[in-house]
Amino acid sequence: QVQLVESGGGLVQAGGSLRLSCAASGRLFSSYAMGWFRQAPGKEREFVAAISWSGGSTYYADSLKGRFTISRDNAKNTVYLQMNSLKPEDTAVYYCATDPSGLGSSLDLVYDHWGQGTQVTVSS
Numbered sequence: 001q002v003q004l005v006e007s008g009g010g011l012v013q014a015g016g017s018l019r020l021s022c023a024a025s026g027r028l029f030s031s032y033a034m035g036w037f038r039q040a041p042g043k044e045r046e047f048v049a050a051i052s053w054s055g056g057s058t059y060y061a062d063s064l065k066g067r068f069t070i071s072r073d074n075a076k077n078t079v080y081l082q083m084n085s086l087k088p089e090d091t092a093v094y095y096c097a098t099d100p101s102g103l104g105s106s107l108d109l110v111y112d113h114w115g116q117g118t119q120v121t122v123s124s
Contacts, residue, residue, distance in 0.1 A: 005024075009121075011122075014088055017084045021079075022115055030077075032098040033051060033098070035099060038120075047107075048068060050104035050105060052103055059104055069082040092120060093117040096114075
């Protein structure tokens, strides 16, 4: 069983930056692809970014390319999401999740373990 704990969320002004972390338990972290999703109030959960098991492939929502960067440190069982030039519309709860295929995907159906989420609020 994998447990995921997100951290790093908070309140930031528009134009600012945050770095989210997702720490995973278990020995299989390095075999999983990891994804970040977000859900704003009253909206459906949406894909943010994903990274393959090795970190060699990354994927982003088209609207976020250039502002967000996903990375991972398999030695630390941690995946990161660096968010720059934040906008009020980035306000949401951000979740990390594991993809056992190791490949990474924008489809939430392939992810089998989810964290509890961390709140990101961007003020204008």
